[in-house]
Amino acid sequence: MKPKTLNEAVGIVLAKIEEAGEIEDFINIPEDALTVATHHGLGRKIRNEFGLWIEGSELMKNLGAENPDYASGVIIKKAWHEARAKHCVIIEKENQADESCRASSIL
Numbered sequence: 001m002k003p004k005t006l007n008e009a010v011g012i013v014l015a016k017i018e019e020a021g022e023i024e025d026f027i028n029i030p031e032d033a034l035t036v037a038t039h040h041g042l043g044r045k046i047r048n049e050f051g052l053w054i055e056g057s058e059l060m061k062n063l064g065a066e067n068p069d070y071a072s073g074v075i076i077k078k079a080w081h082e083a084r085a086k087h088c089v090i091i092e093k094e095n096q097a098d099e100s101c102r103a104s105s106i107l
Helices: 006-019 023-027 031-038 042-049 058-063 068-093 099-103
Strands: none
Touching: 006 023, 006 042, 006 058, 006 068, 023 068, 031 068, 042 068, 058 068
């Protein structure tokens, strides 16, 4: 089943990244490098698996996107923000210092 909303898409992406054990690598990508770093790998998977190339895609309509590349970028950026927020909350609860959380103003 293909996601129909941004939140559904983000949930699927995060689940797959966590399942693959790649969450640390994902959250450590600098935000300004996110688009370039994920375009051909994760971005392509999202565009293909979520049917963003299919005309009339419900997810594309709900994102208000006309371009599959742009749509996958929106999904990735929201997933990245959610993953970092979750990671930083866990770090905070464990009383561990994490410069990446401080630097990104999440904590």
